[in-house]
Amino acid sequence: MKDVISEIKKDYIHQLGKQQKRIDGRKFDEIRPIEIETGMIGTAEGSARVKLGKTVVMVGVKLGVGEPYPDAAGEGVLTTSAELNPLAAPEFDAGPPREDAIELARVTDRGIRESKAIDLEKLCIVEGEKVWVVYLDINVLDYDGNLYDASTLGALAALTVAKVPASTLGDGQEDFTLPINHYPVACTAVKFGKIIVIDPTLDEENISDARLTVTTDENGDIRAMQKGIGGSFTIPEVKEVIRLSQQTGKYIRENVINQV
Amino acid sequence: MDIGILVLGISSPHTSHHIPKKEMIIMGTKPEGLTLIDPAGKRLDGRQFNELRPIKIDVGVVNRADGSAYIEWGGNKILAAVYGPREVHPRYLQDSTRAIVQCKYNMAAFSVSDRKRPGPDRRSTEISKVISEVFEYVIFTELYPRTTIDIYIEVLEADAGTRCAGLTVASVALADAGIPMIDLVPSCSGGKIDGQVVVDLFKEEDNYGEADLPIAMIPRTGEVLLMQMDGHLTVDEFDEALGLVTESCNTIYELQKDALKSKYSGLVTDNGQESDRGQDLESESTAQPETEPEDDDPI
Numbered sequence: 281m282k283d284v285i286s287e288i289k290k291d292y293i294h295q296l297g298k299q300q301k302r303i304d305g306r307k308f309d310e311i312r313p314i315e316i317e318t319g320m321i322g323t324a325e326g327s328a329r330v331k332l333g334k335t336v337v338m339v340g341v342k343l344g345v346g347e348p349y350p351d352a353a354g355e356g357v358l359t360t361s362a363e364l365n366p367l368a369a370p371e372f373d374a375g376p377p378r379e380d381a382i383e384l385a386r387v388t389d390r391g392i393r394e395s396k397a398i399d400l401e402k403l404c405i406v407e408g409e410k411v412w413v414v415y416l417d418i419n420v421l422d423y424d425g426n427l428y429d430a431s432t433l434g435a436l437a438a439l440t441v442a443k444v445p446a447s448t449l450g451d452g453q454e455d456f457t458l459p460i461n462h463y464p465v466a467c468t469a470v471k472f473g474k475i476i477v478i479d480p481t482l483d484e485e486n487i488s489d490a491r492l493t494v495t496t497d498e499n500g501d502i503r504a505m506q507k508g509i510g511g512s513f514t515i516p517e518v519k520e521v522i523r524l525s526q527q528t529g530k531y532i533r534e535n536v537i538n539q540v
Numbered sequence: 541m542d543i544g545i546l547v548l549g550i551s552s553p554h555t556s557h558h559i560p561k562k563e564m565i566i567m568g569t570k571p572e573g574l575t576l577i578d579p580a581g582k583r584l585d586g587r588q589f590n591e592l593r594p595i596k597i598d599v600g601v602v603n604r605a606d607g608s609a610y611i612e613w614g615g616n617k618i619l620a621a622v623y624g625p626r627e628v629h630p631r632y633l634q635d636s637t638r639a640i641v642q643c644k645y646n647m648a649a650f651s652v653s654d655r656k657r658p659g660p661d662r663r664s665t666e667i668s669k670v671i672s673e674v675f676e677y678v679i680f681t682e683l684y685p686r687t688t689i690d691i692y693i694e695v696l697e698a699d700a701g702t703r704c705a706g707l708t709v710a711s712v713a714l715a716d717a718g719i720p721m722i723d724l725v726p727s728c729s730g731g732k733i734d735g736q737v738v739v740d741l742f743k744e745e746d747n748y749g750e751a752d753l754p755i756a757m758i759p760r761t762g763e764v765l766l767m768q769m770d771g772h773l774t775v776d777e778f779d780e781a782l783g784l785v786t787e788s789c790n791t792i793y794e795l796q797k798d799a800l801k802s803k804y805s806g807l808v809t810d811n812g813q814e815s816d817r818g819q820d821l822e823s824e825s826t827a828q829p830e831t832e833p834e835d836d837d838p839i
Contacts (some may be wrong), residue, residue, distance in 0.1 A: 321697045322615060322652035334603050340650025361658055366693035367621040369604045417649035421619060422602050
């Protein structure tokens, strides 16, 4: 997802970093303003639009009836896809999802799945035969860096408002709210030079050497991780990113998720 | 059962959920007893025959694009962005005498009631092609040889008439990108429901009506740039539909101009410098469509 960036801008961001400053005036451990809107797509069972600074991600939840996995006969199925819409940025191509889109979908999926955010057992209709399939579709509409955190937040918001259309089964059941038990929050940090910042803008992503996403739950426990781009983190740096993720997770849960 | 049916007042929920979904979207398989026009001459959503659904256009909503616009047209929610003129990939597509125009119409997976598999299908490929051809005509492509002008139309929620709404909003996005064109292109569909010629069919009318006639034109010159039709119209009915669509295109043309003016008028300050008044894809409360939108018209 890297784009070209001028040497002058690159130097400027590095120089600012040495003075403990960022190009948009944030602190290293400060995230951009978040706006979440839910339920705007009438055709989706759940939907959310998340603005993280200038990054905009729309997530739609659709529910369908399908077969369970053989090794989880009594559980619903979650499938996540992401599209880096060519509409959103000049570097996104049309066509089948590229590696970047697949990585984005899989990292988002892991955060939701491993934290057991959705109570999949409640999505069983007939054990071993029929279960609800939750389709989570992530659509990037404007790109200014850090799709990972925006997507996880959008996914959670869309899932939280989603309704399972159980009345369509015709066996007397009523529609119910998708059972959400946990609220995982992803936090992405990038490293350029010796500096680590969270919630990078596109400019910061473009000059970064390494990226690390850590998804934590309400207890501050780690539920998913992904190191990205070339470059490396030292063990103390990894621990620092985990701490920043816990701190950000707590902040977002208290100030964003509780408000929605 | 599908909410669309319940809204229409068919009172057989016990049998109706066995109707396979596919069957319900084929034009002409109207459930018995369903009337699309009430005795007072109003349509299911309360409109007159020649009345458009509410339309709202915002300009400049995608930061990274050269031009962009967002439209809410009844239950349709569509985003369009323009990139270019820019380099052509792959290079063999480039034309040394003019710019090529490549439109990609795409529906989000969650934009229809049965999840759509992501990626292009035959329908969206055809729509992309006919819309590309419309803009190839209006853009002064000879000014930008060896380049491409890429137009992306993303349907976020569909409620019939998405190609018309998509074309309408893409035209505004092209103007926002500063691409020189003959004119803006408004687009609207005509059609026939319960034997009556109407404009701007919404989902149920599209599904159970007798004809659908999407048209795009330049109102100033009267040139027709897009015309498709499926269903059954007599020549007289066609003439009547064409008249109604022409009127509607005039209305939409004004809305397109107003949207551009609301972004650009006042942008230049007294000292001639542009003020920094960026617009964002703002959340605005939209009335939920009265019916459950489904897959778009299966032309």
